[in-house]
Amino acid sequence: MKHMRFLAFFLVLAMLASCLRHDGGEEEAPAEISIAYWYSYSPIADDELKKFIEDKLNIKITYVNVSGYDWDVEYNRMFSSGNIPDIFISDYLGYGVYQELINSGLIKAIPMDLEAYPDLKEYMADPYLDYFRDDQGKMHCIPRIGFEDEHMWGMNRVFLVRKDWMENLGIGMPSDYDEFKAMLQAFRDGDPDGNGEDDTIALDIENANKIEALYLGIDPYFSNIERGWLGEDGMWMPVWCSERMGDVLWYFDDLYESGLLNPDFAYMSDIQAIANFMTGKTGCLAYPYFQLLKLYGEEEDFFIDSVAILHPWPVDGTVYRFTTVNHWSEIYINGLLDDDETAKIYELLDYLLSDEFDADVKANGFHECPSYKFFAELVIYDISKYYQEKYIAHSPELREYVDSEIAWVRDVARPVGYDWGITFMDTPAKRNLPSNLEVHEAIVRAILSDEDIKVAWERELGNLRHLYPVDDAIREVSDKMDMERI
16 A cells, blocks of 8 residues: 555656646756767767757757768668667668668658748758659658759769879879879879878779769769669660679779779778878879868868869760769658657757758857757758858868869769659669669679679679669669650
């Protein structure tokens, strides 16, 4: 009986506390929101911006570390355990795992009615997002727009070169692959830093995706292996299934076999590749320009004196720039949350999209807070904002150079003519194609092989065809395209 009296006592206390919260006697406890993001922003201190947002929206935000290298493994572990963050960022659209997450109920459908969240409603009304709606008009993610202007992607997949090394060696900008290779040989063998030591690296890459900038001057359709589809012999296929793939990979392999590409490229981190370039060990880096500016923008003299963007050389008289879909990755919301919990998430996203957020940041000087980049990029991943005067006042000299490069990719270079409707077309077999990571792992294995690159790639492609319904996907997409033409 004593235990029953204690239990009744605590039940009464709980009911009173509940009444106080809902009748205005006390504020409700902050809603807890966990956010998982690639490249591990945490641990971030509870800085002033984070505290401001939490107080303003009555929420408590926790960061969940997700590695930039095996993020897919970490997410799969979360899904299987049911320990899923409230918000998580990934790149699932166009891949089978997206439909699997929908079918399993692990991700929320975004409400059709977003009247309570006007800035989020406006964002989701972008006609581009219609690519991703199902037959009922539903979406189960919020695509993160990369650049508001498509041509800005032309600054994303580029080779950055040490301009000071070029000047020391008397080298001009290369106009074809042979000149590019000769420049790299000079970076490696010509003592470009003038220290009298044989200690320089010609080329580093962030990852196997980024070396695809090379193909803009070879066969431009292969500059976006992860997203691109092309027509060949009356069939539509991922570019990595093309008969031309082996010919394109020859150039990647040539740089590796010649010792111009860092021999450790397959094993080193992107952090090390960037450090090699910034500290004068590497002469050429395949890496997004704005991303480097975001990381090291305070070192303006280095960018002015030492960094130049290498322009792709023409193919059949036309210069091409890298292009891709307008978004880069997506926001997913835990499908196990209740309506009240998801409402607080939409409130947060709506605020981060609003002019009010920009005004609060400016009024309180929150640009300097470590968490600013996290919140500013959560919905719209437009890293060019770290160049825009609204955010960072760079020197006139640096602005003049970057403005001229932006004008070049906009006015001179042309985007590769991909059909994004094919990229995101949904068919049963297409949902089960290998991931971008698996395709690039196959490419790297082919490069590291001692075999002729074409033979090695045919073997790797054969393995992918064996493990995944590649041929069925090609057939389904091609048939669907034929039906749409009719």
